[in-house]
Amino acid sequence: MEILAITQHSLKQGEVYNLKGKLIRHEGKLTLQSAEPSESHTTTIKGIKSVYDFDPNFYQVSVAGRLVSLRSMGKAIFGHLQDATGRIQIYIKKDIVGDDKFQAFDTLFDVGDIIGVEGKLFRTSTGELTVEVNDFKMLAKSLRPLPEKWHGLRDVELRYRQRYLDLISNEKARKITLLRSRLLSEIRRFLDERGFLEVETPILQPIASGANAKPFITYHNYLEQNLYLRIAPELYLKRLIVGGFNRVYELGKNFRNEGVDTTHNPEFTMLEFYCAYWDYRDLIKFTEELFSHLLTKLLGTFQISYQGVTLDFTPPYRVVKYFDLLKEKTGKEKDFFLRDIDGLRKLAVEIGVPKAETLTHAKLLDKVFDLLVEDELTGPVFVIDFPKILSPLAKTHREDADLVERFELFVAGKEIANAYTELNDPIEQRNRFLEQLKEKEMGDEEAMQMDEDFITALEHGMPPTAGEGVGIDRLVMLLADVDSIREVILFPALRQR
RNA sequence: GAGCCGGUAGCUCAGUCCGGUAGAGCAACGGACUUUUAAUCCGUGGGUCGCGGGUUCAAAUCCCGCCCGGCUCACCA
Numbered sequence: 001m002e003i004l005a006i007t008q009h010s011l012k013q014g015e016v017y018n019l020k021g022k023l024i025r026h027e028g029k030l031t032l033q034s035a036e037p038s039e040s041h042t043t044t045i046k047g048i049k050s051v052y053d054f055d056p057n058f059y060q061v062s063v064a065g066r067l068v069s070l071r072s073m074g075k076a077i078f079g080h081l082q083d084a085t086g087r088i089q090i091y092i093k094k095d096i097v098g099d100d101k102f103q104a105f106d107t108l109f110d111v112g113d114i115i116g117v118e119g120k121l122f123r124t125s126t127g128e129l130t131v132e133v134n135d136f137k138m139l140a141k142s143l144r145p146l147p148e149k150w151h152g153l154r155d156v157e158l159r160y161r162q163r164y165l166d167l168i169s170n171e172k173a174r175k176i177t178l179l180r181s182r183l184l185s186e187i188r189r190f191l192d193e194r195g196f197l198e199v200e201t202p203i204l205q206p207i208a209s210g211a212n213a214k215p216f217i218t219y220h221n222y223l224e225q226n227l228y229l230r231i232a233p234e235l236y237l238k239r240l241i242v243g244g245f246n247r248v249y250e251l252g253k254n255f256r257n258e259g260v261d262t263t264h265n266p267e268f269t270m271l272e273f274y275c276a277y278w279d280y281r282d283l284i285k286f287t288e289e290l291f292s293h294l295l296t297k298l299l300g301t302f303q304i305s306y307q308g309v310t311l312d313f314t315p316p317y318r319v320v321k322y323f324d325l326l327k328e329k330t331g332k333e334k335d336f337f338l339r340d341i342d343g344l345r346k347l348a349v350e351i352g353v354p355k356a357e358t359l360t361h362a363k364l365l366d367k368v369f370d371l372l373v374e375d376e377l378t379g380p381v382f383v384i385d386f387p388k389i390l391s392p393l394a395k396t397h398r399e400d401a402d403l404v405e406r407f408e409l410f411v412a413g414k415e416i417a418n419a420y421t422e423l424n425d426p427i428e429q430r431n432r433f434l435e436q437l438k439e440k441e442m443g444d445e446e447a448m449q450m451d452e453d454f455i456t457a458l459e460h461g462m463p464p465t466a467g468e469g470v471g472i473d474r475l476v477m478l479l480a481d482v483d484s485i486r487e488v489i490l491f492p493a494l495r496q497r
Numbered sequence: 498g499a500g501c502c503g504g505u506a507g508c509u510c511a512g513u514c515c516g517g518u519a520g521a522g523c524a525a526c527g528g529a530c531u532u533u534u535a536a537u538c539c540g541u542g543g544g545u546c547g548c549g550g551g552u553u554c555a556a557a558u559c560c561c562g563c564c565c566g567g568c569u570c571a572c573c574a
Contacts, residue, residue, distance in 0.1 A: 071537095074530035093531065111524075124532055148508040148523055150535050155508085157566045169508090212574070258573045259498095354571065366574050374574085390574075408574090415574075446573080484567090497565070 112142030
């Protein structure tokens with residue numbers, strides 16, 4: 001009888017082992033060896049339940065999972081097995097499994113153990129689907145107790161540091177994990193079906209560019225040079241457009257060496273996709289289609305509730321111009337914000353922009369917009385036609401040389417997506433980078449870096465292209481209705497203990 | 498980086514204001530119980546009160562410093 005797996009070591013008769021405070025004496029009656037999981041244990045609990053609903057004649061099952069509850073009645077034992085998909089009750093009767101096995105289960109099996117059972121499905125008097133067990137197997141012994149069965153694991157720090165316990169004991173953590181996984185696969189499916197090619201570009205980059213952020217620096221011993229963890233894949237994805245792949249996307253991590261809070265983690269997941277021969281207006285429509293697809297597949301509705309506010313994602317979304325928003329708030333025209341730097345600085349000081357005296361023009365404008373407008377963009381709303389000084393990689397607006405063809409999608413005051421018609425003029429791109437270098441000299445640490453190789457690529461000709469980035473973590477937060485990014489990242493950044 | 502809040506048994510939490518033998522529930526351990534489901538009933542064990550210092554006859558409790566976490570702000574478009 002192969003019941004208990006303690007370790008790979010064989011136990012001598014009479015030897016005493018301490019399991020979770022329980023002293024186990026090996027009497028020689030049990031063969032204590034690690035049991036192999038059988039293939040039939042790979043079905044999910046949810047799968048078993050749905051097959052039974054479909055075909056009640058299906059009743060002989062074999063299922064494995066973590067034992068999460070136990071109720072011993074003397075000569076019968078009830079318990080629940082759990083996997084990521086659900087729970088199923090098991091019923092072990094002395095009459096059925098025999099005295100020895102019943103005794104073994106009663107003394108050796110604990111809540112937390114991973115076990116396999118075989119038996120018949122039936123419904124109890126209360127109607128709960130249950131496995132009447134005729135054989136069982138220890139698959140992995142748990143030496144430590146599970147968190148409290150009723151309250152689960154509440155300690156936020158422990159939930160993050162030992163996420164596996166959170167996943168075992170908190171339904172919501174499992175739901176978010178599944179939601180995130182389905183979101184990623186639906187994004188891939190949507191893009192794949194529309195001819196986009198999934199690619200992988202370098203995470204270790206000699207120049208960290210493509211966004212305004214401080215990078216993590218590392219050193220390559222063999223190349224004898226510094227490398228940066230990417231802050232964005234943008235400039236590499238555009239090289240692929242130059243190379244002739246007209247629809248590409250990358251779904252992966254970016255890294256930014258900055259503060260950690262409820263909406264920022266040093267590594268976070270971005271979707272970036274590029275399509276040749278499109279412009280930013282095509283992307284507005286495409287973004288609405290993408291979100292419609294995701295909401296239909298994941299939530300089955302266009303109305304979502306986020307932190308007590310109902311958001312309506314029925315397209316078309318509101319579209320509003322960047323400077324119209326500022327005018328609404330201040331009564332001032334675009335020229336004021338772009339030409340009257342002293343006036344803008346005065347305004348910034350008035351509304352309480354910190355360090356307004358020392359910020360560069362671009363930073364000032366950005367801060368003022370943030371403070372006055374951003375929080376009120378409940379959305380979903382496309383803010384379009386950004387100032388050029390904030391957008392070094394976007395193409396100049398066809399109707400206004402002060403602006404670029406760019407939008408950001410705001411939902412619940414958060415930026416969810418950022419897109420533009422891409423700047424594909426190598427000469428103008430060089431000048432824009434040079435402007436960024438000036439910003440850097442004026443104290444903007446996050447100003448973008450010049451990438452000569454990228455300009456060389458543009459010099460070979462990049463077709464007119466539109467590109468977009470979507471913050472996946474924030475999107476999951478929205479869909480899961482949680483207010484901290486750490487709830488949607490399985491292992492968020494924490495200080496080492 | 499600043500402010501506020503928190504850290505007590507494996508887990509969920511009381512106890513801190515107002516100093517006087519460290520508590521409950523779950524889990525564990527022993528026992529009863531063949532349809533229970535937060536099972537129930539009887540019994541037992543379990544603590545570096547985050548860490549270090551100070552005040553005091555006496556500190557989980559008061560004071561100081563530090564560590565870890567949460568929230569808000571700053572930073573980060």
